[in-house]
Amino acid sequence: MPTPSAAEFAAAAHAAIDRVSKEQAEGVVGAAELIVAALAADGIVQAFGTGHSEALAMEIAGRAGGLVPSNRIALRDVVLYGGRPLEALAGPELERGTDSAALLYELAAPHPADVFVLASNSGVNGCVVELARLAKENGHPLIAITSAEHTARVEPKHPSGLRLRDLADVALDNGAPYGDAVLPMSGGGRACGISSITAALLAQQIVAEVIARIEAAGGVPPVYLSANIPGGDEHNRVLEARYAGRIRRTA
Template sequence: MPSPSAADFVAAAHAAIDKVSSTQAEGVARAAELIADALAADGIVQAFGTGHSEAFAMEIAGRAGGLVPSNRIALRDVVLFGGRPVEILAGSELERGTESAALLWELTAPHPADVFVLASNSGVNGCVVELARLAKENGHPLIVVTSAEHTAGVQPKHPSGLRLRDYADVVLDNGAPFGDAVLPMAGGGRACGISSITAALLGQQIVAEVIRRVEESGGVPPVYLSANIPGGDEHNNKLEALYAGRIRRTA
Protein backbone atom coordinates (compact mmCIF):
# COMPACT_ATOMS: atom_id res chain seq x y z
CA MET A 1 0.00 0.00 0.00
CA PRO A 2 1.47 3.40 -0.96
CA SER A 3 2.01 6.09 1.66
CA PRO A 4 -0.45 8.99 1.89
CA SER A 5 0.11 11.99 -0.36
CA ALA A 6 -1.17 15.54 -0.58
CA ALA A 7 -3.10 14.60 -3.73
CA ASP A 8 -4.75 11.72 -1.85
CA PHE A 9 -5.99 14.09 0.80
CA VAL A 10 -7.34 16.53 -1.78
CA ALA A 11 -9.29 13.69 -3.35
CA ALA A 12 -10.61 12.57 0.04
CA ALA A 13 -11.58 16.14 0.91
CA HIS A 14 -13.46 16.57 -2.37
CA ALA A 15 -15.31 13.30 -1.73
CA ALA A 16 -16.23 14.34 1.82
CA ILE A 17 -17.40 17.77 0.71
CA ASP A 18 -19.55 16.24 -2.04
CA LYS A 19 -21.04 13.76 0.43
CA VAL A 20 -21.91 16.39 3.01
CA SER A 21 -23.25 18.83 0.42
CA SER A 22 -25.52 16.20 -1.11
CA THR A 23 -26.88 14.76 2.14
CA GLN A 24 -27.09 17.65 4.62
CA ALA A 25 -28.89 20.38 2.66
CA GLU A 26 -32.21 19.83 4.41
CA GLY A 27 -30.57 19.98 7.83
CA VAL A 28 -28.64 23.11 6.90
CA ALA A 29 -31.91 24.78 5.89
CA ARG A 30 -33.58 23.81 9.17
CA ALA A 31 -30.58 25.05 11.16
CA ALA A 32 -30.61 28.38 9.32
CA GLU A 33 -34.32 28.77 10.01
CA LEU A 34 -33.79 28.25 13.74
CA ILE A 35 -30.99 30.83 13.78
CA ALA A 36 -32.90 33.38 11.70
CA ASP A 37 -35.87 33.02 14.03
CA ALA A 38 -33.62 33.50 17.05
CA LEU A 39 -32.05 36.65 15.60
CA ALA A 40 -35.50 38.05 14.82
CA ALA A 41 -36.43 37.53 18.48
CA ASP A 42 -33.28 39.41 19.67
CA GLY A 43 -31.44 36.16 20.33
CA ILE A 44 -27.85 35.36 19.48
CA VAL A 45 -25.99 32.21 18.44
CA GLN A 46 -24.16 30.42 21.24
CA ALA A 47 -21.46 28.25 19.63
CA PHE A 48 -19.35 25.65 21.41
CA GLY A 49 -16.92 22.91 20.54
CA THR A 50 -13.99 21.32 22.33
CA GLY A 51 -10.75 19.99 20.90
CA HIS A 52 -10.65 20.44 17.13
CA SER A 53 -14.39 21.05 17.14
CA GLU A 54 -13.62 24.51 18.54
CA ALA A 55 -12.66 25.32 14.94
CA PHE A 56 -16.32 24.94 14.04
CA ALA A 57 -17.36 27.36 16.78
CA MET A 58 -14.83 29.82 15.37
CA GLU A 59 -16.51 29.53 11.96
CA ILE A 60 -19.84 30.43 13.52
CA ALA A 61 -18.86 33.12 16.01
CA GLY A 62 -16.68 36.20 15.66
CA ARG A 63 -15.13 35.94 12.20
CA ALA A 64 -15.09 38.15 9.10
CA GLY A 65 -18.13 37.46 6.95
CA GLY A 66 -19.97 35.88 9.87
CA LEU A 67 -22.81 36.92 12.12
CA VAL A 68 -22.11 39.55 14.77
CA PRO A 69 -24.81 38.30 17.18
CA SER A 70 -22.77 35.23 18.05
CA ASN A 71 -20.79 34.13 21.07
CA ARG A 72 -18.05 31.49 21.20
CA ILE A 73 -18.09 29.50 24.41
CA ALA A 74 -14.74 27.83 25.18
CA LEU A 75 -13.52 25.45 27.88
CA ARG A 76 -10.86 27.99 28.90
CA ASP A 77 -13.67 30.35 29.92
CA VAL A 78 -13.72 28.56 33.27
CA VAL A 79 -10.22 29.96 33.85
CA LEU A 80 -10.50 33.32 32.06
CA PHE A 81 -13.86 34.28 33.56
CA GLY A 82 -14.71 31.62 36.13
CA GLY A 83 -11.77 31.84 38.50
CA ARG A 84 -10.65 28.22 38.12
CA PRO A 85 -6.89 27.54 38.28
CA VAL A 86 -5.10 27.31 34.96
CA GLU A 87 -3.92 23.80 35.84
CA ILE A 88 -7.46 22.57 35.26
CA LEU A 89 -6.89 22.96 31.51
CA ALA A 90 -4.27 20.19 31.52
CA GLY A 91 -5.45 16.76 30.47
CA SER A 92 -8.84 15.67 29.18
CA GLU A 93 -11.05 15.62 32.27
CA LEU A 94 -12.48 19.10 31.68
CA GLU A 95 -13.76 17.95 28.28
CA ARG A 96 -14.77 14.43 29.25
CA GLY A 97 -16.41 15.22 32.57
CA THR A 98 -19.68 17.08 33.15
CA GLU A 99 -18.75 19.47 35.96
CA SER A 100 -17.46 22.30 33.76
CA ALA A 101 -20.71 22.59 31.81
CA ALA A 102 -22.63 24.15 34.70
CA LEU A 103 -19.99 26.86 35.11
CA LEU A 104 -19.89 27.51 31.37
CA TRP A 105 -23.66 27.87 31.42
CA GLU A 106 -23.51 30.33 34.31
CA LEU A 107 -20.77 32.38 32.61
CA THR A 108 -22.64 32.44 29.31
CA ALA A 109 -25.95 33.53 30.89
CA PRO A 110 -27.94 32.95 27.71
CA HIS A 111 -30.90 35.10 26.74
CA PRO A 112 -34.16 33.10 26.46
CA ALA A 113 -34.20 33.63 22.67
CA ASP A 114 -30.64 32.37 22.07
CA VAL A 115 -29.99 29.35 19.87
CA PHE A 116 -27.19 26.87 20.59
CA VAL A 117 -24.89 25.34 17.98
CA LEU A 118 -22.69 22.60 19.45
CA ALA A 119 -20.05 20.57 17.63
CA SER A 120 -18.35 17.33 18.64
CA ASN A 121 -17.00 14.75 16.22
CA SER A 122 -17.51 11.93 18.72
CA GLY A 123 -20.60 13.48 20.31
CA VAL A 124 -20.10 11.60 23.57
CA ASN A 125 -17.88 13.68 25.88
CA GLY A 126 -19.51 14.72 29.12
CA CYS A 127 -19.06 18.49 28.91
CA VAL A 128 -20.66 19.06 25.51
CA VAL A 129 -23.48 16.60 26.20
CA GLU A 130 -24.21 18.24 29.54
CA LEU A 131 -24.24 21.68 27.91
CA ALA A 132 -26.71 20.32 25.37
CA ARG A 133 -28.87 19.00 28.20
CA LEU A 134 -28.85 22.40 29.91
CA ALA A 135 -29.75 24.15 26.67
CA LYS A 136 -32.76 21.93 26.06
CA GLU A 137 -33.80 21.96 29.73
CA ASN A 138 -33.97 25.75 29.47
CA GLY A 139 -35.97 25.77 26.24
CA HIS A 140 -33.29 26.71 23.69
CA PRO A 141 -33.21 25.40 20.12
CA LEU A 142 -30.17 23.16 19.59
CA ILE A 143 -28.22 22.46 16.41
CA VAL A 144 -25.59 19.72 16.57
CA VAL A 145 -22.70 18.91 14.24
CA THR A 146 -21.22 15.45 14.74
CA SER A 147 -19.97 12.37 12.91
CA ALA A 148 -22.84 9.91 12.59
CA GLU A 149 -20.43 7.05 12.03
CA HIS A 150 -18.12 7.86 14.91
CA THR A 151 -20.76 8.65 17.52
CA ALA A 152 -22.55 5.39 16.78
CA GLY A 153 -19.34 3.45 17.36
CA VAL A 154 -18.34 4.72 20.83
CA GLN A 155 -19.88 4.65 24.29
CA PRO A 156 -21.26 7.87 25.81
CA LYS A 157 -19.30 9.39 28.69
CA HIS A 158 -22.29 11.31 30.04
CA PRO A 159 -23.92 9.62 33.05
CA SER A 160 -27.29 9.69 31.28
CA GLY A 161 -25.97 7.33 28.62
CA LEU A 162 -27.08 9.84 25.96
CA ARG A 163 -25.12 11.29 23.07
CA LEU A 164 -25.04 14.88 21.86
CA ARG A 165 -27.34 14.04 18.95
CA ASP A 166 -30.02 12.80 21.36
CA TYR A 167 -30.74 16.35 22.55
CA ALA A 168 -30.68 18.07 19.15
CA ASP A 169 -33.47 19.72 17.20
CA VAL A 170 -31.25 19.48 14.12
CA VAL A 171 -28.39 17.00 13.65
CA LEU A 172 -25.83 17.65 10.91
CA ASP A 173 -23.50 14.80 9.96
CA ASN A 174 -20.00 16.04 9.14
CA GLY A 175 -19.36 12.88 7.14
CA ALA A 176 -16.17 11.97 8.98
CA PRO A 177 -15.38 8.25 9.33
CA PHE A 178 -14.82 6.49 12.63
CA GLY A 179 -11.59 7.96 14.03
CA ASP A 180 -11.83 11.01 11.71
CA ALA A 181 -8.68 10.20 9.69
CA VAL A 182 -9.20 9.33 6.02
CA LEU A 183 -5.88 8.17 4.50
CA PRO A 184 -4.58 4.63 5.11
CA MET A 185 -0.88 4.38 5.92
CA ALA A 186 1.48 1.73 4.55
CA GLY A 187 2.32 0.51 8.05
CA GLY A 188 -1.29 0.40 9.21
CA GLY A 189 -3.68 2.93 10.68
CA ARG A 190 -4.97 6.12 9.12
CA ALA A 191 -3.90 9.77 8.98
CA CYS A 192 -5.28 13.20 8.10
CA GLY A 193 -8.52 14.18 9.84
CA ILE A 194 -11.39 15.50 7.72
CA SER A 195 -13.98 16.74 10.23
CA SER A 196 -12.62 20.29 10.48
CA ILE A 197 -13.03 20.78 6.74
CA THR A 198 -16.57 19.44 6.51
CA ALA A 199 -17.64 21.20 9.71
CA ALA A 200 -16.38 24.52 8.32
CA LEU A 201 -18.35 23.82 5.15
CA LEU A 202 -21.52 23.24 7.16
CA GLY A 203 -20.89 26.35 9.25
CA GLN A 204 -20.51 28.63 6.26
CA GLN A 205 -23.50 27.08 4.51
CA ILE A 206 -25.60 27.82 7.57
CA VAL A 207 -24.38 31.43 7.68
CA ALA A 208 -25.16 31.90 3.98
CA GLU A 209 -28.68 30.55 4.45
CA VAL A 210 -29.30 32.75 7.50
CA ILE A 211 -28.20 35.84 5.57
CA ARG A 212 -30.50 34.90 2.68
CA ARG A 213 -33.45 34.59 5.01
CA VAL A 214 -32.75 37.92 6.72
CA GLU A 215 -32.41 39.72 3.39
CA GLU A 216 -35.53 38.11 1.94
CA SER A 217 -37.49 39.31 4.97
CA GLY A 218 -36.32 42.87 4.28
CA GLY A 219 -33.67 43.02 7.00
CA VAL A 220 -29.99 43.93 6.94
CA PRO A 221 -27.83 41.02 8.10
CA PRO A 222 -25.49 41.98 10.98
CA VAL A 223 -22.27 40.69 9.42
CA TYR A 224 -18.66 41.28 10.43
CA LEU A 225 -16.22 43.02 8.14
CA SER A 226 -12.58 42.06 8.33
CA ALA A 227 -10.90 44.11 11.02
CA ASN A 228 -7.97 44.44 8.64
CA ILE A 229 -9.73 46.57 6.04
CA PRO A 230 -10.43 50.33 6.28
CA GLY A 231 -13.53 50.98 8.35
CA GLY A 232 -13.71 47.39 9.60
CA ASP A 233 -13.25 48.19 13.27
CA GLU A 234 -15.77 51.03 13.19
CA HIS A 235 -18.37 48.86 11.44
CA ASN A 236 -17.86 45.94 13.80
CA ASN A 237 -17.77 48.00 16.99
CA LYS A 238 -21.07 49.66 16.10
CA LEU A 239 -22.80 46.32 15.59
CA GLU A 240 -21.18 44.66 18.61
CA ALA A 241 -22.48 47.48 20.82
CA LEU A 242 -26.01 46.24 20.09
CA TYR A 243 -25.15 43.01 21.92
CA ALA A 244 -23.00 44.44 24.71
CA GLY A 245 -22.57 42.04 27.59
CA ARG A 246 -23.84 39.08 25.54
CA ILE A 247 -20.89 38.35 23.24
CA ARG A 248 -17.26 37.90 24.24
CA ARG A 249 -14.30 38.51 21.95
CA THR A 250 -11.05 37.14 23.34
CA ALA A 251 -7.69 36.52 21.70
Protein backbone atom coordinates in the same frame (compact mmCIF):
# COMPACT_ATOMS: atom_id res chain seq x y z
CA MET B 1 -0.14 0.15 -0.17
CA PRO B 2 0.92 3.74 -0.95
CA THR B 3 1.63 6.22 1.82
CA PRO B 4 -0.63 9.27 2.21
CA SER B 5 -0.11 12.15 -0.18
CA ALA B 6 -1.35 15.72 -0.51
CA ALA B 7 -3.22 14.80 -3.69
CA GLU B 8 -4.97 11.89 -2.00
CA PHE B 9 -6.11 14.08 0.86
CA ALA B 10 -7.37 16.74 -1.55
CA ALA B 11 -9.41 14.07 -3.34
CA ALA B 12 -10.78 12.75 -0.04
CA ALA B 13 -11.67 16.28 1.07
CA HIS B 14 -13.46 17.05 -2.20
CA ALA B 15 -15.43 13.81 -1.93
CA ALA B 16 -16.39 14.53 1.68
CA ILE B 17 -17.45 18.08 0.84
CA ASP B 18 -19.61 16.90 -2.05
CA ARG B 19 -21.19 14.14 0.05
CA VAL B 20 -21.89 16.31 3.09
CA SER B 21 -23.25 19.17 0.97
CA LYS B 22 -25.72 16.83 -0.69
CA GLU B 23 -26.74 14.71 2.29
CA GLN B 24 -27.01 17.53 4.86
CA ALA B 25 -28.73 20.16 2.70
CA GLU B 26 -32.10 19.76 4.41
CA GLY B 27 -30.52 19.89 7.85
CA VAL B 28 -28.58 23.04 6.98
CA VAL B 29 -31.83 24.76 6.04
CA GLY B 30 -33.41 23.61 9.29
CA ALA B 31 -30.46 24.94 11.28
CA ALA B 32 -30.60 28.28 9.48
CA GLU B 33 -34.30 28.62 10.21
CA LEU B 34 -33.67 28.09 13.93
CA ILE B 35 -31.01 30.79 13.90
CA VAL B 36 -33.14 33.26 11.95
CA ALA B 37 -35.96 32.78 14.46
CA ALA B 38 -33.56 33.29 17.36
CA LEU B 39 -32.12 36.51 15.89
CA ALA B 40 -35.63 37.85 15.22
CA ALA B 41 -36.44 37.31 18.91
CA ASP B 42 -33.29 39.23 20.00
CA GLY B 43 -31.33 36.05 20.57
CA ILE B 44 -27.76 35.31 19.58
CA VAL B 45 -25.89 32.17 18.55
CA GLN B 46 -24.00 30.43 21.36
CA ALA B 47 -21.31 28.24 19.78
CA PHE B 48 -19.19 25.63 21.55
CA GLY B 49 -16.80 22.84 20.73
CA THR B 50 -13.92 21.22 22.56
CA GLY B 51 -10.61 19.98 21.19
CA HIS B 52 -10.45 20.45 17.43
CA SER B 53 -14.19 21.05 17.40
CA GLU B 54 -13.50 24.48 18.85
CA ALA B 55 -12.65 25.38 15.25
CA LEU B 56 -16.38 25.09 14.52
CA ALA B 57 -17.18 27.65 17.21
CA MET B 58 -14.55 29.95 15.70
CA GLU B 59 -16.22 29.60 12.29
CA ILE B 60 -19.53 30.64 13.82
CA ALA B 61 -18.48 33.40 16.19
CA GLY B 62 -16.34 36.47 15.55
CA ARG B 63 -14.94 36.04 12.06
CA ALA B 64 -15.07 38.13 8.88
CA GLY B 65 -18.19 37.36 6.87
CA GLY B 66 -19.89 35.83 9.90
CA LEU B 67 -22.78 36.86 12.10
CA VAL B 68 -22.06 39.50 14.73
CA PRO B 69 -24.73 38.22 17.20
CA SER B 70 -22.65 35.18 18.11
CA ASN B 71 -20.69 34.11 21.16
CA ARG B 72 -17.91 31.54 21.39
CA ILE B 73 -17.96 29.44 24.54
CA ALA B 74 -14.63 27.74 25.31
CA LEU B 75 -13.43 25.34 27.99
CA ARG B 76 -10.85 27.90 29.13
CA ASP B 77 -13.70 30.22 30.13
CA VAL B 78 -13.84 28.36 33.44
CA VAL B 79 -10.35 29.77 34.15
CA LEU B 80 -10.59 33.16 32.39
CA TYR B 81 -13.97 34.08 33.87
CA GLY B 82 -15.00 31.36 36.29
CA GLY B 83 -12.25 31.39 38.88
CA ARG B 84 -10.99 27.85 38.31
CA PRO B 85 -7.20 27.34 38.64
CA LEU B 86 -5.07 27.14 35.51
CA GLU B 87 -4.36 23.50 36.32
CA ALA B 88 -7.99 22.70 35.51
CA LEU B 89 -7.08 22.92 31.81
CA ALA B 90 -4.45 20.17 32.04
CA GLY B 91 -5.43 16.81 30.57
CA PRO B 92 -8.69 15.57 29.04
CA GLU B 93 -10.81 15.44 32.19
CA LEU B 94 -12.44 18.85 31.68
CA GLU B 95 -13.71 17.78 28.26
CA ARG B 96 -14.73 14.27 29.25
CA GLY B 97 -16.42 15.09 32.55
CA THR B 98 -19.68 16.93 33.19
CA ASP B 99 -18.83 19.21 36.10
CA SER B 100 -17.80 22.28 34.06
CA ALA B 101 -20.85 22.48 31.82
CA ALA B 102 -23.05 24.28 34.35
CA LEU B 103 -20.35 26.90 34.90
CA LEU B 104 -19.90 27.39 31.15
CA TYR B 105 -23.64 27.86 30.76
CA GLU B 106 -23.72 30.34 33.64
CA LEU B 107 -20.78 32.31 32.26
CA ALA B 108 -22.40 32.53 28.83
CA ALA B 109 -25.50 33.98 30.53
CA PRO B 110 -27.73 33.12 27.57
CA HIS B 111 -30.83 35.13 26.73
CA PRO B 112 -33.96 32.94 26.62
CA ALA B 113 -34.08 33.32 22.82
CA ASP B 114 -30.48 32.25 22.20
CA VAL B 115 -29.81 29.25 19.98
CA PHE B 116 -26.93 26.84 20.69
CA VAL B 117 -24.63 25.34 18.05
CA LEU B 118 -22.52 22.57 19.59
CA ALA B 119 -19.86 20.56 17.78
CA SER B 120 -18.22 17.30 18.78
CA ASN B 121 -16.87 14.76 16.32
CA SER B 122 -17.41 11.90 18.75
CA GLY B 123 -20.54 13.43 20.25
CA VAL B 124 -20.09 11.53 23.51
CA ASN B 125 -17.87 13.55 25.85
CA GLY B 126 -19.51 14.55 29.09
CA CYS B 127 -19.01 18.30 28.92
CA VAL B 128 -20.59 18.90 25.51
CA VAL B 129 -23.47 16.51 26.20
CA GLU B 130 -24.17 18.12 29.56
CA LEU B 131 -24.09 21.60 28.03
CA ALA B 132 -26.53 20.36 25.40
CA ARG B 133 -28.76 18.97 28.13
CA LEU B 134 -28.70 22.28 30.01
CA ALA B 135 -29.50 24.20 26.84
CA LYS B 136 -32.53 22.04 26.15
CA GLU B 137 -33.61 22.08 29.81
CA ASN B 138 -33.67 25.88 29.59
CA GLY B 139 -35.68 25.97 26.39
CA HIS B 140 -32.98 26.79 23.83
CA PRO B 141 -33.02 25.40 20.30
CA LEU B 142 -30.00 23.17 19.72
CA ILE B 143 -28.03 22.45 16.55
CA ALA B 144 -25.46 19.65 16.77
CA ILE B 145 -22.61 18.92 14.37
CA THR B 146 -21.07 15.49 14.86
CA SER B 147 -19.92 12.36 13.04
CA ALA B 148 -22.82 9.93 12.72
CA GLU B 149 -20.46 7.03 12.04
CA HIS B 150 -18.10 7.73 14.92
CA THR B 151 -20.71 8.54 17.55
CA ALA B 152 -22.60 5.32 16.80
CA ARG B 153 -19.48 3.24 17.49
CA VAL B 154 -18.35 4.67 20.85
CA GLU B 155 -19.87 4.57 24.31
CA PRO B 156 -21.30 7.81 25.76
CA LYS B 157 -19.35 9.32 28.65
CA HIS B 158 -22.38 11.20 29.98
CA PRO B 159 -24.09 9.38 32.87
CA SER B 160 -27.43 9.60 31.06
CA GLY B 161 -26.11 7.44 28.23
CA LEU B 162 -27.09 10.17 25.78
CA ARG B 163 -25.07 11.38 22.81
CA LEU B 164 -25.02 14.97 21.57
CA ARG B 165 -27.21 14.19 18.57
CA ASP B 166 -29.88 12.67 20.85
CA LEU B 167 -30.59 16.11 22.33
CA ALA B 168 -30.49 18.19 19.14
CA ASP B 169 -33.38 19.80 17.31
CA VAL B 170 -31.21 19.59 14.19
CA ALA B 171 -28.32 17.11 14.05
CA LEU B 172 -25.87 17.51 11.17
CA ASP B 173 -23.47 14.72 10.16
CA ASN B 174 -20.01 16.03 9.33
CA GLY B 175 -19.34 12.89 7.28
CA ALA B 176 -16.13 11.97 9.10
CA PRO B 177 -15.36 8.26 9.42
CA TYR B 178 -14.77 6.44 12.68
CA GLY B 179 -11.52 7.86 14.05
CA ASP B 180 -11.78 10.94 11.78
CA ALA B 181 -8.66 10.18 9.72
CA VAL B 182 -9.21 9.27 6.06
CA LEU B 183 -5.93 8.12 4.45
CA PRO B 184 -4.54 4.60 5.05
CA MET B 185 -0.85 4.31 5.89
CA SER B 186 1.42 1.57 4.58
CA GLY B 187 2.28 0.45 8.11
CA GLY B 188 -1.34 0.36 9.26
CA GLY B 189 -3.70 2.95 10.68
CA ARG B 190 -4.97 6.12 9.06
CA ALA B 191 -3.87 9.75 8.87
CA CYS B 192 -5.31 13.19 8.07
CA GLY B 193 -8.53 14.11 9.87
CA ILE B 194 -11.42 15.46 7.83
CA SER B 195 -13.95 16.68 10.41
CA SER B 196 -12.57 20.24 10.68
CA ILE B 197 -13.04 20.77 6.95
CA THR B 198 -16.57 19.43 6.77
CA ALA B 199 -17.65 21.15 9.99
CA ALA B 200 -16.39 24.47 8.63
CA LEU B 201 -18.31 23.79 5.43
CA LEU B 202 -21.52 23.20 7.38
CA ALA B 203 -20.97 26.30 9.52
CA GLN B 204 -20.52 28.55 6.51
CA GLN B 205 -23.45 26.98 4.66
CA ILE B 206 -25.65 27.70 7.67
CA VAL B 207 -24.45 31.32 7.76
CA ALA B 208 -25.16 31.70 4.04
CA GLU B 209 -28.70 30.39 4.47
CA VAL B 210 -29.30 32.68 7.46
CA ILE B 211 -28.19 35.72 5.49
CA ALA B 212 -30.33 34.73 2.50
CA ARG B 213 -33.43 34.52 4.68
CA ILE B 214 -32.81 37.84 6.41
CA GLU B 215 -32.29 39.58 3.08
CA ALA B 216 -35.35 37.91 1.56
CA ALA B 217 -37.41 39.38 4.42
CA GLY B 218 -36.04 42.85 3.68
CA GLY B 219 -33.59 42.95 6.56
CA VAL B 220 -29.90 43.82 6.73
CA PRO B 221 -27.84 40.91 8.05
CA PRO B 222 -25.49 41.87 10.91
CA VAL B 223 -22.29 40.59 9.32
CA TYR B 224 -18.66 41.27 10.21
CA LEU B 225 -16.26 42.98 7.87
CA SER B 226 -12.62 41.98 8.10
CA ALA B 227 -10.87 44.07 10.72
CA ASN B 228 -7.96 44.24 8.27
CA ILE B 229 -9.70 46.37 5.66
CA PRO B 230 -10.34 50.14 5.89
CA GLY B 231 -13.45 50.87 7.94
CA GLY B 232 -13.72 47.31 9.21
CA ASP B 233 -13.21 48.12 12.88
CA GLU B 234 -15.68 50.99 12.80
CA HIS B 235 -18.33 48.91 11.05
CA ASN B 236 -17.89 46.06 13.49
CA ARG B 237 -17.95 48.23 16.61
CA VAL B 238 -21.32 49.69 15.64
CA LEU B 239 -22.84 46.23 15.22
CA GLU B 240 -21.20 44.78 18.33
CA ALA B 241 -22.62 47.61 20.44
CA ARG B 242 -26.11 46.18 19.84
CA TYR B 243 -25.06 43.06 21.74
CA ALA B 244 -22.89 44.62 24.42
CA GLY B 245 -22.32 42.29 27.34
CA ARG B 246 -23.61 39.28 25.43
CA ILE B 247 -20.77 38.45 23.04
CA ARG B 248 -17.15 37.86 24.06
CA ARG B 249 -14.25 38.41 21.70
CA THR B 250 -11.19 37.02 23.46
CA ALA B 251 -7.89 36.31 21.74
